[in-house]
Each structure stands twice: as C-alpha cells, then as structure tokens.
Amino acid sequence: MKRQLALICFALGSARRRAGRSFALGFALALVTFALSAVLFLTEALRREFRLAVATLPDLTVQQLAAGRPALIAEQEQAAIAAIPGVIAARPRVWGYYFVSSLSGNFTVVGVDTDDGAVRRDLALVSMNGRLPSSNVSGEVVMGAAAAAFFGLEPGDAITLPVGRAEKRLQLVGVFRSEVGLWTADVLLMSEADAREFLHVPPGYCTDLAVHLSTPDEATVVARKIADRLPGARIVDRQLMARTYDLTFDTRGGLLGAMLLPALVAFLVLVWDRLTGVGTGERREIGVLKAVGWQTGDVLLARSWENAAIAFQGAAVGIVGAYLYVFGARAPGLAEVLMGWSTLYPALRLTPAVEGGQMLVLLCLAVIPFVVAGLVPAWRVATQDPHGLLRGTV
Amino acid sequence: MLTNFLNLWILARLAQATAATVLCLGGMALGLRLLRRWQPGRFSEQQLALERQTELVASVMQVALILEVLGLGLSVLVADHLAGGIRGAMCAFGVLASTRAGFAGLLVSLLTAVVCGLWMILHRFDLHLETPVLTHRKFAWLLPVGALALADLALTVAFVWQLDFKVIASCCSVWVDAAEVNNSPVVQVLRPLPAGLVGLVAASTATVAAAAVARRPTRLLAGVACIASALAPVLVLPAILGVVAPHALGTPTHFCPFCLFHRPGGGIGWPLFGGMLWGSVAGMGLGVVELNRAAAGDEEAVRAFEMTLGRWSVWGWLCALGSGVFPVARYWLFSGGVSVFGKV
Amino acid sequence: MNVDNVMVRAVRLTKRYAAGRAEKVALREVSLAIPAGQFWVITGPSGSGKTTLLGLLAGMIAPTSGEAHLAGRPITHLRDHHRALVRRRLVGMVFQEFALVSGMSLEENLFLPWVPQGGAGRAERARARALLERFGLAEFAPTPVERLSAGERQRGALIRALVADAPILMLDEPTAALDSENVRTLLALLLALRDEGRTILATTHDRRLAEDPRVDGVLRLVDGVLEP
Numbered sequence: 001m002k003r004q005l006a007l008i009c010f011a012l013g014s015a016r017r018r019a020g021r022s023f024a025l026g027f028a029l030a031l032v033t034f035a036l037s038a039v040l041f042l043t044e045a046l047r048r049e050f051r052l053a054v055a056t057l058p059d060l061t062v063q064q065l066a067a068g069r070p071a072l073i074a075e076q077e078q079a080a081i082a083a084i085p086g087v088i089a090a091r092p093r094v095w096g097y098y099f100v101s102s103l104s105g106n107f108t109v110v111g112v113d114t115d116d117g118a119v120r121r122d123l124a125l126v127s128m129n130g131r132l133p134s135s136n137v138s139g140e141v142v143m144g145a146a147a148a149a150f151f152g153l154e155p156g157d158a159i160t161l162p163v164g165r166a167e168k169r170l171q172l173v174g175v176f177r178s179e180v181g182l183w184t185a186d187v188l189l190m191s192e193a194d195a196r197e198f199l200h201v202p203p204g205y206c207t208d209l210a211v212h213l214s215t216p217d218e219a220t221v222v223a224r225k226i227a228d229r230l231p232g233a234r235i236v237d238r239q240l241m242a243r244t245y246d247l248t249f250d251t252r253g254g255l256l257g258a259m260l261l262p263a264l265v266a267f268l269v270l271v272w273d274r275l276t277g278v279g280t281g282e283r284r285e286i287g288v289l290k291a292v293g294w295q296t297g298d299v300l301l302a303r304s305w306e307n308a309a310i311a312f313q314g315a316a317v318g319i320v321g322a323y324l325y326v327f328g329a330r331a332p333g334l335a336e337v338l339m340g341w342s343t344l345y346p347a348l349r350l351t352p353a354v355e356g357g358q359m360l361v362l363l364c365l366a367v368i369p370f371v372v373a374g375l376v377p378a379w380r381v382a383t384q385d386p387h388g389l390l391r392g393t394v
Numbered sequence: 395m396l397t398n399f400l401n402l403w404i405l406a407r408l409a410q411a412t413a414a415t416v417l418c419l420g421g422m423a424l425g426l427r428l429l430r431r432w433q434p435g436r437f438s439e440q441q442l443a444l445e446r447q448t449e450l451v452a453s454v455m456q457v458a459l460i461l462e463v464l465g466l467g468l469s470v471l472v473a474d475h476l477a478g479g480i481r482g483a484m485c486a487f488g489v490l491a492s493t494r495a496g497f498a499g500l501l502v503s504l505l506t507a508v509v510c511g512l513w514m515i516l517h518r519f520d521l522h523l524e525t526p527v528l529t530h531r532k533f534a535w536l537l538p539v540g541a542l543a544l545a546d547l548a549l550t551v552a553f554v555w556q557l558d559f560k561v562i563a564s565c566c567s568v569w570v571d572a573a574e575v576n577n578s579p580v581v582q583v584l585r586p587l588p589a590g591l592v593g594l595v596a597a598s599t600a601t602v603a604a605a606a607v608a609r610r611p612t613r614l615l616a617g618v619a620c621i622a623s624a625l626a627p628v629l630v631l632p633a634i635l636g637v638v639a640p641h642a643l644g645t646p647t648h649f650c651p652f653c654l655f656h657r658p659g660g661g662i663g664w665p666l667f668g669g670m671l672w673g674s675v676a677g678m679g680l681g682v683v684e685l686n687r688a689a690a691g692d693e694e695a696v697r698a699f700e701m702t703l704g705r706w707s708v709w710g711w712l713c714a715l716g717s718g719v720f721p722v723a724r725y726w727l728f729s730g731g732v733s734v735f736g737k738v
Numbered sequence: 739m740n741v742d743n744v745m746v747r748a749v750r751l752t753k754r755y756a757a758g759r760a761e762k763v764a765l766r767e768v769s770l771a772i773p774a775g776q777f778w779v780i781t782g783p784s785g786s787g788k789t790t791l792l793g794l795l796a797g798m799i800a801p802t803s804g805e806a807h808l809a810g811r812p813i814t815h816l817r818d819h820h821r822a823l824v825r826r827r828l829v830g831m832v833f834q835e836f837a838l839v840s841g842m843s844l845e846e847n848l849f850l851p852w853v854p855q856g857g858a859g860r861a862e863r864a865r866a867r868a869l870l871e872r873f874g875l876a877e878f879a880p881t882p883v884e885r886l887s888a889g890e891r892q893r894g895a896l897i898r899a900l901v902a903d904a905p906i907l908m909l910d911e912p913t914a915a916l917d918s919e920n921v922r923t924l925l926a927l928l929l930a931l932r933d934e935g936r937t938i939l940a941t942t943h944d945r946r947l948a949e950d951p952r953v954d955g956v957l958r959l960v961d962g963v964l965e966p
Binding site (some may be wrong): 036039040043051164189239240242245248250251254255257258261281296297299300304357361362363364365368370371372375376378379382383 | 397399401402403404405406407409410413417446447448449452453454457461463464466473474475476478479480481521559724
C-alpha cells in the first residue's frame with residue numbers, strides 16, 4: 001500500500017511537471033465523459049420518473065377500437081368488467097386531445113370529478129399553485145406550467161377557447177408546478193362536464209375504462225377475460241407500458257451512446273499518439289529513474305498511475321459537468337432528443353438518479369480505455385536503456 | 395437482436411469484455427512469441443529485448459485481470475438493470491435465466507477471472523526468484539487464459555443477442571419455490587441447518603488453513619489451504635442461498651443470491667462474493683506455488699511468497715465470513731432470538 | 739591481492755551491441771579487481787567503453803558474456819529485478835549528467851530511489867540531513883535543482899548516492915562540468931569518503947583526477963580493452 005501511495009504521489013508530480021499534455025488529455029477525456037455521462041444520467045433519471053408515473057396508472061386500461069382507431073366506449077361495459085374476479089374497480093375516464101392551431105399541437109384535456117374523495121386524494125399528491133376545479137362550477141381549469149406559459153396565463157386569468165362552432169370561457173384556478181412538468185406540461189384539467197363539452201363525449205360514453213386489480217400479476221389473465229367479453233377492445237397493460245418506457249429510454253440512450261463511440265475511438269487514437277511521442281525531457285526523466293534503481297515495472301506502474309490520475313481527473317470534471325448540465329441546467333438540447341419530438345416540452349426538473357453502477361459503466365466506457373491505450377507507449381519508454389535515455393541517444 | 399446492443403450498459407459490458415479479451419489475446423500472442431525465442435542463460439541483445447517484453451506481458455495481464463473482475467460485477471449490474479425490461483424478471487436472475495448464454499456466460503466470466511488471478515500469482519512468484527526459471531511455463535499458461543477470455547466475450551455477445559424483451563422470465567423465487575414443491579435434491583441442499591453449518595465450517599477451514607500458512611508455511615499446510623479454498627466456495631454457496639439470503643432479505647423463502655447485491659439485502663453481496671473470490675484465488679495460488687516449488691529451487695523465496703499469499707487468503711475469507719455472518723447475527727439480535735424460518 | 743578483500747570484480751566481461759546489420763563491441767574480455775576501501779580511476783579516450791564498463795559493474799546493464807561481482811556476490815546471472823535490488827543495497831552511483839529530475843527539489847531528488855519502496859525511512863532522512871549539512875547544501879534542500887549551480891548539482895548527486903549508505907561508490911565522469919576549484923573540492927570529498935572505508939571507482943578522461951597521487955590505482959581502457 002505504501003509503495004502504491006508513494007508511486008501515486010510521484011505520478012501526480014509528473015503530471016504536474018507535464019501540465020500542458022496532462023491538461024490537453026484530461027480536457028479531451030472530460031468532454032467525452034461529459035457527453036456519455038449526460039446521456040446516462042438523463043436516461044436513468046427519465047426512466048425513474050416514468051417508472052414513478054406509470055406506477056400510478058391503472059393496472060389495465062380498456063379502450064374500444066373502431067376501424068383500428070380508439071373510439072368511445074359505453075360506460076355500461078364497466079359493470080361487466082367489474083364482475084370479473086380479481087377486478088377491484090372499473091372507472092370510466094373522460095379525456096382526450098384538444099388541437100390548438102397556434103401551437104400546431106395537442107393539449108391533453110382531462111375531466112375529473114373532484115367531488116370523488118379518491119380523485120381528490122390522488123390529485124393532492126400533485127403539487128400545484130391554486131386549487132382544483134369544482135365539479136359543479138363550469139368554466140374552471142387547471143393547466144400544466146408549460147400550457148399556462150404558452151397561453152400567457154396566471155392563476156385568476158381567463159381564456160376563451162373554440163369548441164366546435166362555439167366558444168368556451170375558462171378561468172385558470174390553478175397551475176401544476178414544474179416539478180411535475182413531465183406529466184402535466186400539456187394538461188388542461190377541468191370538470192368532467194366541461195371535458196365532455198370540449199371533447200364531444202356524450203353522456204353514457206367515456207374515453208376508456210381504468211381497471212384496478214387486487215393482484216397486478218393477474219393482469220394477463222384478466223385482460224384475456226375482458227377481451228372475451230368485449231371483442232374488439234384494446235387492453236393496455238400497465239406493466240407493458242412500464243417495460244416499454246424502460247426499453248425506449250434504454251434504446252435512445254444506447255443510440256446516442258453508440259453515436260458517441262466514434263468520438264471515443266478518435267480520442268483514444270489521440271491518446272496513443274500523444275503518449276507515444278515522448279519528449280526529450282520526459283525520456284531523460286525516465287532515464288534518471290532507471291539509473292537510480294527503478295525497475296521497468298516501477299516505471300510502468302508510475303506511468304500507468306499518471307495516466308489513471310489524468311483519466312480520473314478528466315472523468316470527474318466530465319461527470320460533475322454532466323450532473324450540473326442534466327440536473328441543474330435541465331439538459332438543453334439533449335432532453336428533446338431523448339424525449340422525442342414535441343411542440344410543447346415540459347420544464348424538466350429531474351430528481352438526481354446517480355448510482356455506483358453508472359460510475360462503473362462510465363469507467364468501462366471512458367477511463368479504462370484511456371489507461372489501456374497508454375499501456376504500450378508507457379512500456380516502450382520504460383524498457384529503454386537508462387544510459388541511452390540520459391544521453392539522448394535512444 | 396441487433397437493437398439489444400443499443401444500450402449504454404450493454405455497450406459498457408461489451409467494451410469491458412472486448413478490452414479484456416484483446417489484452418488477454420495480446421498477452422498470449424506475445425507470450426507465445428517469447429516462448430519460441432526464449433533462451434535463458436544467454437545474454438544476447440535479442441534475449442535482453444525479450445526480457446523487456448515480459449514486462450509488457452505482465453502489465454497487460456494485470457490490467458486484463460482487473461477488467462475481468464470488473465466484468466463480473468458489471469455482468470450482475472447490467473442484468474439487474476435490464477430486469478425492468480423483461481416481464482417477470484425481478485432481478486439479474488430472471489434476465490440471465492431468460493437466455494441460454496446467461497448463466498453460462500457468468501460462469502465462464504468467473505472462471506476467466508479465477509484463471510487470470512492464478513496466472514498473476516504464478517507471475518509474481520516468478521518475479522520473486524533470482525533467475526527466470528518459471529518464465530517458460532508461465533507463458534505456456536497464457537494459452538488457456540486467452541481461450542477463456544475469448545469464450546467470455548463470445549458468451550457475452552451471445553447473451554446480448556439472445557435477449558428477447560418479449561419473453562416472460564421466471565423470477566428466482568419461482569424457480570426455487572417450484573423446487574421446494576417438487577422436493578428436489580437442490581432443496582435438500584438448501585435446508586437451512588446442515589447447509590449453514592457446512593458452509594460455516596468450509597469457510598472457517600479455509601481461513602484457518604490460510605492463517606496457518608501465513609504463520610509457518612509447509613508443503614502440507616499449503617496443500618490443505620489450497621484444497622480448502624478450492625472446495626469452500628462450492629460448499630458455502632448453499633449456505634448463502636439457504637441461510638444468508640433469507641436472513642438478509644427477511645423472508646424465509648427468498649433464496650436469491652443476486653438480491654443480496656441490492657439495498658434491501660444490505661448490499662452484502664459485494665463484500666461476500668468479492669471476499670470469497672479473493673480468498674479462494676489466493677488460497678488456490680498456494681497450490682500453484684507448490685506445483686512449481688521444485689522448478690523454482692529457492693526455498694526462501696517459496697516460503698516468503700506463501701506467507702504473503704496466506705495473508706491475502708485470510709483477509710479475503712474473513713471478509714466473506716463477516717459479510718455472511720453479519721445479516722444472520724443482526725436478524726437474531728433484532729428478532730430476540732427468533733429464526734427467520736420460524737424456529738428457535 | 740587477497741581475493742576476499744575484493745569489492746568489485748570483473749571476469750572477462752564482454753558487451754556487444756547491435757549496430758544496424760553489424761555488431762559493435764563496446765567491451766572485450768575486461769577483467770579487473772578493486773579492493774575494498776580503495777579509490778580507483780578508469781581512464782581512456784571518449785568512446786573507449788568506460789561508461790559501459792561502469793554500467794556492467796553496477797549491474798545496470800547485463801553483459802553479453804563474462805561475469806561481474808559486487809562484494810563477492812556474482813550479479814551477472816540475476817534477472818533485472820534482483821540485480822536492481824543488489825545494486826540498491828551495494829552501489830551508490832553518480833552519473834555524468836548528474837541524473838537529477840528538473841522540476842523537483844533537491845530533497846525530492848535525494849529520495850527518488852526509495853519511491854518504489856514506499857518512500858525513504860527515518861534512517862535515510864536523517865542521513866540525508868547530515869550529508870546536506872556536511873556538503874553545505876542544507877539551505878538548498880527545497881530548491882528546484884535547475885536553479886542550482888553545476889557544483890551544487892554535482893554535490894547533490896553525490897549526496898543521493900551516499901544516502902543509501904552503500905559500501906561502493908561509482909562515479910561516471912564526475913569532473914566533466916566542474917571548474918578547477920570544484921574539482922579540488924570534489925576530490926577532497928572523495929578521498930575523505932575513501933578514508934571512511936568506502937570503495938570508490940570513477941571513470942574520467944580528466945588528468946587532474948587520473949594523475950592525482952592520492953588515487954590508489956588507475957586503469958586505462960582503449961577501444962574496449964583494458965591496457966595491461
């Protein structure tokens with residue numbers, strides 16, 4: 001241990017003596033690590049956020065299909081589904097998309113019955129400024145932060161939106177906070193009656209049925225039974241959605257990471273080139289070390305520690321920079337790539353999700369290749385004849 | 395499937411496996427070249443140049459060993475990470491079990507790390523000797539190392555290729571509970587008391603034997619320590635599954651070794667299996683030294699080296715023992731003496 | 739000459755280097771024996787093989803054939819690692835170019851040989867302090883070596899060679915970069931060390947050193963061959 005510590009101290013001194021080269025290599029590695037870390041941190045954080053969001057979804061969602069597209073479902077089907085063993089409840093939901101031409105995109109209109117205690121309990125967990133819309137008062141709405149910002153509204157303001165050939169005045173009574181922006185950015189939350197008016201959903205029908213099970217693992221079995229009772233229905237499994245989000249973010253992150261690999265390879269070629277071209281001063285120093293009794297293995301180890309020190313410092317700067325970029329600056333540019341195309345992006349306030357496994361991944365992708373690339377150049381210099389190195393003849 | 399490779403974690407595992415394999419194969423190729431031209435006792439410039447190249451081989455193999463050990467940890471972490479994408483897989487077990495190459499790859503990774511470790515021990519022993527008498531056989535041993543590294547990479551690639559996120563995997567508890575129902579021989583091994591006792595005795599024997607070698611190395615003691623370290627992991631594993639895991643995870647039917655790497659298990663999987671790997675490789679290294687004792691012809695060097703190896707083995711086994719006993723002791727302490735299996 | 743009293747011995751040492759397709763013979767069948775506690779000088783023109791001979795005797799390089807012995811122990815057939823251990827224990831070397839690392843202080847340079855072993859111990863540090871005082875360099879200990887004069891660097895390199903308290907001291911062209919006054923100072927120091935019991939071997943083509951009457955013996959090397 002003492003030997004390793006002494007060699008590490010010497011290696012740090014060597015890196016300081018060759019500050020220019022050390023800085024160049026460390027900076028290049030920091031850039032590569034920054035890019036890889038940013039992709040990794042953002043992917044993991046988004047995965048966790050979506051996993052948390054998906055956990056609140058119903059175990060099964062039942063939609064009616066017509067001509068292969070989702071259509072309204074009759075609320076009376078709720079009774080048939082609720083009668084299936086294992087089903088705790090089957091609730092009708094009214095929601096849909098509302099196209100706004102100035103945005104060239106959709107907002108999500110969600111109708112809720114805020115008189116329902118369960119609904120109030122669930123919505124109490126979502127942080128917001130203001131209050132929920134009243135079930136028995138028409139024209140009240142709660143918006144996501146991005147939606148409110150788009151319309152230029154603050155709580156208390158009103159807006160008139162076209163509904164078919166008529167218009168509907170809505171007063172903003174609350175805004176979801178940006179911490180939950182990932183799920184609420186484009187949401188317009190209103191009473192169920194107002195939502196039916198916006199979305200042209202007649203009474204007796206709903207957008208879909210939210211099914212809650214006593215044992216979520218029975219989802220596949222219950223889904224089959226629902227399909228038997230409702231031919232043509234489309235049943236969405238929550239666990240399938242969770243896995244889909246997992247794999248989507250993994251694949252996107254992997255794609256970005258794969259695109260960064262050529263940059264990593266180019267960097268390693270640079271490392272090889274820099275470390276192979278050893279300067280006169282450096283060769284002389286190695287000649288001194290061997291002349292005073294250092295063995296080839298000692299010189300090799302000291303050089304490897306020097307490379308490792310540069311690698312760790314560069315990687316640390318890259319990782320810290322990526323952390324600040326993702327969790328502080330909200331990953332501008334990168335977030336849009338990972339989340340996919342949209343006309344309205346949420347303000348991304350992600351909970352830091354950094355763990356040991358990620359550090360190991362970054363180690364394997366960036367630091368280890370750097371140290372390995374420096375191995376042969378270090379050996380070439382370390383095995384030279386000390387006399388020749390001192391005199392500059394090798 | 396090709397798209398399986400588009401995952402940063404998988405890319406990292408592949409980068410590690412590729413780097414380790416390239417280093418092992420490079421070391422092997424260099425070593426074979428040295429073997430063909432090695433002429434001990436001669437001091438021509440070529441011979442001296444070959445001696446210098448042995449330093450490169452040693453450095454390369456040292457890094458390869460570190461990478462192989464890292465690869466073991468990364469295999470578990472990557473499989474764990476992928477569990478969210480496969481229905482039914484709650485941890486690494488389900489992911490590894492969902493492909494033909496999963497567990498086979500993990501086993502080969504383990505074997506490669508062990509063989510790399512034993513080669514490093516042989517190399518360090520060779521350096522202790524005043525003349526390079528073991529260089530020839532040392533480089534000959536690079537052949538199996540290179541072959542194993544290649545097999546490791548092949549199985550890693552096969553595992554990634556075979557991953558199918560549409561399958562329904564089996565969770566570890568399903569596998570073991572089924573065995574419980576069928577009353578299979580596996581469960582006989584997993585019955586708490588004998589498995590726990592056997593495991594404790596095996597690990598303690600390996601520790602004591604290594605400590606004896608560290609104090610006063612003899613051929614007999616070194617041989618006993620080597621055999622004890624080789625057998626102990628096999629005997630300790632049922633104890634880990636049958637006793638340590640249930641106590642660490644607080645559930646009498648939770649036998650999964652991979653869950654010991656998670657927070658609910660206290661993360662004891664890392665020091666437990668890491669300590670076992672360290673202790674058993676160092677212990678088996680004593681056997682490597684004994685096999686080469688005659689060729690070395692330097693009793694002092696053999697003695698000194700075996701004492702060092704014995705110390706390393708002791709530390710490894712103590713770490714493993716402590717990590718295994720701690721959750722059991724903690725459970726007993728907090729439950730007031732009640733076993734997790736419901737018996738006193 | 740009593741064989742047991744020989745500290746440095748060479749027996750038919752030969753060193754050949756590859757030079758393109760041909761081979762260059764740097765030393766040819768050189769044999770010598772330096773008794774303990776004496777100061778010997780090896781002289782000869784440039785390119786005669788003096789530095790190569792010193793390197794072989796110190797165990798820094800391996801010969802093509804022949805043997806080298808230090809304190810009665812053969813070192814030729816030892817591998818690099820063990821030769822280095824023996825050298826560390828028995829030989830202190832001072833190089834023609836002083837072999838000090840620029841950018842490091844004099845003190846750091848003194849303890850450079852001990853870094854691979856975990857750093858210098860208390861004994862080495864105490865010896866270094868005493869030697870710095872003795873050679874008048876105590877105040878320069880924290881100074882970067884590139885800021886020292888040639889004479890100060892020479893003495894610094896000598897102190898590094900002495901810190902290990904090795905019984906043999908080998909110097910390669912120790913007067914090459916020194917003026918007359920520094921040469922006199924250096925000679926006085928070496929003779930004092932000889933009188934303390936150290937065996938000293940220096941290579942030089944400086945007549946001030948080779949022809950000093952206080953030197954115990956002079957060997958002449960020409961084209962790799964020791965003149966009788």
